[in-house]
Amino acid sequence: MKFVLGSTSERKIIITQKILSEYFKDCEIIVEGCAAVSGVPDTPWDDQTWIGAKNRVLDARNQIIGADYYLGLESGLVERYGHIYEEAWCIITTADGKEFSGYSSGLKVPDYVLHKMDKLHMEHSEVMTILEKEHGKLPNDTWGSYSGGILLREVSLGEAIRNALIQIISPENSFYNK
Numbered sequence: 001m002k003f004v005l006g007s008t009s010e011r012k013i014i015i016t017q018k019i020l021s022e023y024f025k026d027c028e029i030i031v032e033g034c035a036a037v038s039g040v041p042d043t044p045w046d047d048q049t050w051i052g053a054k055n056r057v058l059d060a061r062n063q064i065i066g067a068d069y070y071l072g073l074e075s076g077l078v079e080r081y082g083h084i085y086e087e088a089w090c091i092i093t094t095a096d097g098k099e100f101s102g103y104s105s106g107l108k109v110p111d112y113v114l115h116k117m118d119k120l121h122m123e124h125s126e127v128m129t130i131l132e133k134e135h136g137k138l139p140n141d142t143w144g145s146y147s148g149g150i151l152l153r154e155v156s157l158g159e160a161i162r163n164a165l166i167q168i169i170s171p172e173n174s175f176y177n178k
Contacts, residue, residue, distance in 0.1 A: 001027050004067040006036030006056030011140070012073050015154045019161045023169050032067070036060045038074060043124035049076030050101070053089040061093060068095055069168075073157060075142075077109065077124060084109040086142055088153075090160035092168065102163025104156035110146050 001024060005016050017031045036059035038044075038052035057072030064070075075088045085106030092100045109124070116127045132145055143153040170176040 002030045002032065002067040003069045003071060004060045004064045005031055005033045006060035006070065006072045008033045008035050012157060015157045016071060016161060019158050019165065023165060032064065034060050034063050036063065041123065044074060044076030046078050049074050049087065050089045052076065053091045057091045057093050073160065075156065078106060084114060088156040088160040090164040092164045100164045100167040102160050104159035107143055107146060107151065107156065
């Protein structure tokens with residue numbers, strides 16, 4: 001089965017391959033990344049995260065013909081109950097255009113990061129780049145930097161993929177098939 005991911009991020013390709021391999025054990029899984037446009041800021045807020053995932057999946061479908069499934073995967077920030085969380089969204093479309101979506105749980109963005117954003121008047125992604133260099137953290141692993149390496153960003157990406165994918169692969173007795 002061929003899956004096209006609307007991203008060339010090695011991290012996103014690897015986690016997508018891993019999750020798909022868990023659910024399609026009897027199939028050869030090919031995950032091809034493509035440089036799809038999200039159309040949202042580097043740090044999407046609220047519904048921009050869903051929009052970014054949607055734009056990525058649509059752009060991937062336009063760029064590469066003939067896949068079984070297309071995925072758009074986007075991380076971003078959301079404000080809930082007076083706090084800022086980071087979450088991920090995944091949108092999967094079938095070759096015939098059926099759409100399935102899922103999102104991850106959110107991890108609270110540390111106050112330390114939020115204060116730096118306010119102080120420096122910079123976007124989340126820019127502040128994280130600075131902080132990760134200053135503190136020797138893994139680049140582009142926000143969850144890992146937030147948690148001291150206990151939770152990695154793959155948790156949110158994987159959860160978003162699983163939450164969209166379950167709607168496609170659920171067994172006949174699932175409520176998704178009623």
